Amino acid sequence: MIPCPVRPAQPEDWRRAFRDAIDDPLVLLRHLDLAHLAARLPGSDHTFPLRVPRGFVARMRRGDADDPLLRQVLPLDEEFRPQPGFIADPVGDVAARGALGVLHKYRGRVLLLATGSCAVHCRYCFRRHFAYSDDIAAAANWRGALDYLQQHPDVDEVILSGGDPLSLSTAKLAALTDQLRALPQIRRLRIHTRLPVVIPERVDDALEAWLRALPWRVTVVLHVNHAREFDPALVDACARLRQTGVWLLNQSVLLAGVNDSVEALVELSQALGDAGVLPYYLHLLDRVAGAAHFEVERDAAIALHEAARAALPGYLLPRLVREIEGEPSKTPIWDPAHGQR
Numbered sequence: 001m002i003p004c005p006v007r008p009a010q011p012e013d014w015r016r017a018f019r020d021a022i023d024d025p026l027v028l029l030r031h032l033d034l035a036h037l038a039a040r041l042p043g044s045d046h047t048f049p050l051r052v053p054r055g056f057v058a059r060m061r062r063g064d065a066d067d068p069l070l071r072q073v074l075p076l077d078e079e080f081r082p083q084p085g086f087i088a089d090p091v092g093d094v095a096a097r098g099a100l101g102v103l104h105k106y107r108g109r110v111l112l113l114a115t116g117s118c119a120v121h122c123r124y125c126f127r128r129h130f131a132y133s134d135d136i137a138a139a140a141n142w143r144g145a146l147d148y149l150q151q152h153p154d155v156d157e158v159i160l161s162g163g164d165p166l167s168l169s170t171a172k173l174a175a176l177t178d179q180l181r182a183l184p185q186i187r188r189l190r191i192h193t194r195l196p197v198v199i200p201e202r203v204d205d206a207l208e209a210w211l212r213a214l215p216w217r218v219t220v221v222l223h224v225n226h227a228r229e230f231d232p233a234l235v236d237a238c239a240r241l242r243q244t245g246v247w248l249l250n251q252s253v254l255l256a257g258v259n260d261s262v263e264a265l266v267e268l269s270q271a272l273g274d275a276g277v278l279p280y281y282l283h284l285l286d287r288v289a290g291a292a293h294f295e296v297e298r299d300a301a302i303a304l305h306e307a308a309r310a311a312l313p314g315y316l317l318p319r320l321v322r323e324i325e326g327e328p329s330k331t332p333i334w335d336p337a338h339g340q341r
């Protein structure tokens with residue numbers, strides 16, 4: 001029998017890709033013909049080890065130590081050089097904890113730290129030092145989060161974040177949304193996820209069916225930082241997500257050595273536009289310990305953003321923001337040359 005070349009995604013495909021992620025930096029470097037970089041690896045990192053799915057590695061360029069996808073995931077020894085101002089909890093998440101796995105910083109919306117687990121470990125992640133073990137919203141069948149929402153009827157939007165909420169099974173997510181249906185205040189559900197980017201198979205039939213059946217306005221916010229993260233499988237996953245009727249947005253982090261050029265930012269927006277994804281936020285780096293080498297200074301960020309503004313339709317320009325502890329929203333970063341706005 002001649003095997004069929006195109007096999008539809010099976011329910012277990014994404015789980016297998018999740019489990020089979022590369023977690024040994026030497027294996028990754030050998031795979032990319034970059035074994036000579038081994039000298040720059042940190043001695044050992046038990047708190048936030050390398051983790052990258054093979055399908056994402058396949059989008060990296062062999063032999064290129066500066067590959068923008070590789071830079072996002074490869075642990076380097078400079079992470080372990082302390083830098084003044086770069087701390088474990090730069091955005092005040094510990095102070096904003098409302099209940100088990102609940103972050104309530106902004107009016108009307110709560111962010112659920114659904115799980116501590118991610119398919120990929122991004123070196124610049126501001127949650128890299130977070131002790132997730134027991135403080136996650138999915139624990140005890142989402143009881144803490146549901147109680148919190150019951151006590152806060154003014155909250156009309158639930159944001160699933162993490163970790164990566166789509167590392168949970170679709171059944172586990174449905175157990176939450178089935179219970180949310182009993183709360184009349186809920187108008188919007190949002191999902192912040194990088195999983196479809198690194199494992200496009202995550203957008204399978206079960207996920208689509210779940211999304212289609214939700215009774216609220218649903219928004220999926222992806223996290224793509226560079227145009228080269230797009231491959232045909234990701235474009236297809238975006239199309240499948242959009243066909244469920246969700247709003248599809250993207251947030252990126254401005255990262256030195258990854259996307260800190262006008263060309264990279266414009267190409268990213270173009271690639272997002274081609275895939276039907278609207279750029280939402282471009283974040284300045286949160287000053288988390290271990291990520292100082294990714295920082296782009298504020299003035300340089302404004303100059304890049306202004307140049308991108310001049311090259312793109314307005315709807316493909318993300319909002320340049322930073323998270324400042326205690327502020328009532330993400331803080332927009334403005335160009336002083338345009339005066340007080």
Ligand SMILES: *Cc1c(COP(=O)(O)O)cnc(C)c1O
Nearest residue numbers: 103104105106109110111159330
């Ligand atoms: C970023 C963030 C949100 C979402 O903010 P929007 O501006 O609505 O996208 C909500 N809660 C917390 C704790 C956040 O950090």
Ligand code: SF4
Nearest residue numbers: 118121122125163194
């Ligand atoms: S929470 Fe998002 S940015 Fe942080 S490691 Fe997970 S996928 Fe990467």
